[in-house]
Amino acid sequence: MSVLSAPKISAVLIVKDEEAVLDECLAALHWADEIVVYDTGSSDATREIAAKYTDVVVEGYWDDDFGAARNRALDHATHVWVLNVDADEVFVGPPEAIRSALRSGVTSRSILVESVDENAGASGTVSIIRLFRKDLYCFAGRLHEQAVQRPGATAPLSPRPLHHVKLLHSGYEAARIIERGKGERNLDLARRDLAESISRGDSDAAIALRKANVARSMSFGGSFDDALSFAEAAFAEGALADRDLATLAKAMCATAMLLDDNEKVERWWQRWHDSGENPVWALAWIAPWLARRGMVDELLSVLDRIPTTVVDPSGERFLKVDLAPLHVWALLMSGKHKRAVGVAIDAARKGRPSLVPGALTELFDHAGLHVSALLTEIDDSLWMTLVMQCVQDGSRSSRRFLEAMNAARPGDAAVLLAGSALAPRLSLEEAASWAIELRQQGFAEECPLVAIAGNEALDPRQRAIAGAMAVDIYGDDRALPGLGDALARVAPDDEAELIAQLDIVAPGLVSAA
Known part of the structure; x- marks a missing residue:
């Protein structure tokens, strides 16, 4: 079969306020036969940028369901084969690698997604099913959406990753923002707003808020030391309202972390925690930072203070189970294996991951338990995530986990194909x-x-x-x-x-x- 006769591919994205990254993403998809951009309510130049690359820019809506939004986007694709991409991802590799895969009779393939955070120095790679036939598969999952079979479809999803291609997930890096001048523009606007507020004789609280905005804009533009100094002066005046202080303190925590200044991270975090706003958000933010520093006891103390569910006045919801990976790790490091098992099982029951399969196998071994106790609790979405992680890792512990998955669901096609892979x-x-x-x-x-x-x-x-x-x-x-x-x-x-x-x-x- 020639390249010209290969099935056509629609690249499909859901977006909202992605002007900082969308240009690079869509430019890397120039080879696709069609690009579908489903916008869920952008207030920036996202739709205008998308229109430079495709005529299929859909003004959609958001209903707090990622899976539903992706399915609405799929509805606008005119080709059977779809490649699902996030706006902050860049396709890397020869398109022919995808074309070739479509000739082999498969109906789905996973793609390696490599995440890189240049500021935090962190990276990682996961295998996710992103390429499939939309007549056979769709998405399910309000938060952690995954590809699933459509009703009546019999072809199993394939966890095998494509060779020679990947999606580079870069996120909103400071360097990217500075390069495009957005930080400088915002800082100029913030300074003008502050000057006008002072000129009008606004209240101390109103002026303090605008000083906080200047500090945050400095950080957004990459002037981290200046931002911390300006924020310190604004805080010292004591005029910030509780909510404004919490917002500034959170931004300065992140700024100090980028400079690896732990003393300033702790100082601003304490101000955030004591601001009068719900301290849960500050506790949840500091947990990953404590884990990165190996402060196990402090992390467990923080986690013990976080309730199961929190909803703030604006309706924003926080679930403690989203910190399950950190919680399980901290308990494991402190030798509390059975408690760690309990947290992992509870997370699985709620459709959330905790540890990767190999680590879960070893955790249950240490606790004197069999991992089947966890496998009976998980839903299809998390099941596929674990299958692909087993393939990606391939260690003996991960292979044992896959064997346990096969015992838990005999005949499961995804597990069997993973064993073959x-x-x-x-x-x-x-x-x-x-x-x-x-x-x-x-x-x-x-x-x-x-x-x-x-x-x-x-x-x-x-x-x-x-x-x-x-x-x-x-x-x-x-x-x-x-x-x-x-x-x-x-x-x-x-x-x-x-x-x-x-x-x-x-x-x-x-x-x-």
Whole structure:
């Protein structure tokens, strides 16, 4: 099949106030056959920027449901294949890698999303299903939306990531904002607003608010030291209203963190906490900072002070379960394994992740419990997240977790395909076990024994034994080429031992091969 005859792809985004990042995102999608931008209520230049790249700019609406918004966006795509992208992500890699994947008969693929925060020095990569046929799949999940099968669809979602492409998630980095001049513009407006307020003879509280705005604009524009100095002077005057103080203190906490000035982080955080506003928001903010510094006891003390659910007067909701990864980690570090298990299970019950699969396996081991206690609690969205994390990690602990997932939901297609995708990492015993499971469920073409036999990067002895098992046990001739190649690569010193092993797993096959 040629590139021209490959299925067409619609790149689909949901956006709101994304002018700082949307240009770069859409420019990287120039190869897509169609770009659909569904706007949920922008007040900046987002729609105008989108219109430079596509005629399909939809003025949509927001109903506090990410999954529903993504599905409304899918409705405007005219092609069956859709690539779902966030506005602060940039596609990197050859588009042909995606085109090629569509020729292989698959109906979905995951893509590696690499997150980089240049200011905090943090990064990470996750595998997320972003490419699929919209007639077979849609989104589900109000907060952590995931691709799911549409009613009546039978094709399983594939956790296998595409090779050679990724989505680079950069977020709103300070350097990006400075480069585009937005910080400088905002600072000029804030200074003019302050001067006019003083000229009018406004109240001390009103002038203090405008001084706080100047400090925040300085930080937004990258002048971090100036921002902290100006904010300190504004605070010293004592005229800030509680809400305005809380807003300024939060911004200065983040500013001081960017400078790695822990003393100023603590000082401004205390002011935020004591501002008269609900302290839960300050407690929730400081928790990740304490974790990064390894302050386990302090982190647990903060978490103990946070209620299960908080809703502020504006309707903003905070759920303690969203801090489950930090909570489980802190309890694990303090040796409180059974409490950590309890938090992990509660988070799973509420559809929230805690630790990655390998770490969860080890946690339950330490607690003397089996991870099945958690697996019975999770929903389909979190289930797929864990499956893909198992594939991405591939460690023995993650593979054990995947085995437990298979036991919890026998015949689950995503789990079975993940077991197949891990073929290069499997021991022969594991490969034999997954081969049985896959073949029993009608996935003989995904047999890991065949995959191992044909993988030239693996030990030829392992390849030969895997190939022999596939041919002898299942009569799968697809393994013969790999078996022959592996035998030709075995070192002379290893031949006798290998022949003895082959006589056990597949008597008489070697001479025939």
